[in-house]
Amino acid sequence: MKPDFSKGLLPAVVIDDTTQDVLMLGYMNEESYAKTLETKTTWFFSRSRNKLWNKGETSGHFQHVKEIFLDCDQDTILVRVNQIGPACHTGSQSCFFTKVL
Numbered sequence: 001m002k003p004d005f006s007k008g009l010l011p012a013v014v015i016d017d018t019t020q021d022v023l024m025l026g027y028m029n030e031e032s033y034a035k036t037l038e039t040k041t042t043w044f045f046s047r048s049r050n051k052l053w054n055k056g057e058t059s060g061h062f063q064h065v066k067e068i069f070l071d072c073d074q075d076t077i078l079v080r081v082n083q084i085g086p087a088c089h090t091g092s093q094s095c096f097f098t099k100v101l
Helices: 030-039
Strands: 010-016 022-028 043-046 051-054 063-070 077-083
Touching: 022 030, 022 043, 022 077, 030 043, 030 051, 030 063
Parallel strands: 010 077
Antiparallel strands: 010 022, 043 051, 063 077
16 A cells, blocks of 8 residues: 555654654655655655755654554555654654643
8 A cells, every 4th residue: 555645745643663652743755755665764855945854864863664554545654663862853752742731
């Protein structure tokens, strides 16, 4: 089964393979998805920079892919990873640390 990229970028939820914590949300296009499959590290499409980026390329905090799942509509990607260092650019382990309710 393959993701449906017909509508452009797809959300990619990244979770820690060991703790099951949600680490981050990124966006993938067909090219970043293919590079993720090929390299077994996460690649995303940066909407602000309009280019591909490999998570950990500059920080060293790579995400080694363990498994990839698609939702029932093939329009959302779930990536289970072995996270090296913090996932968030703020230095936090997860990007989801601000409690709202």
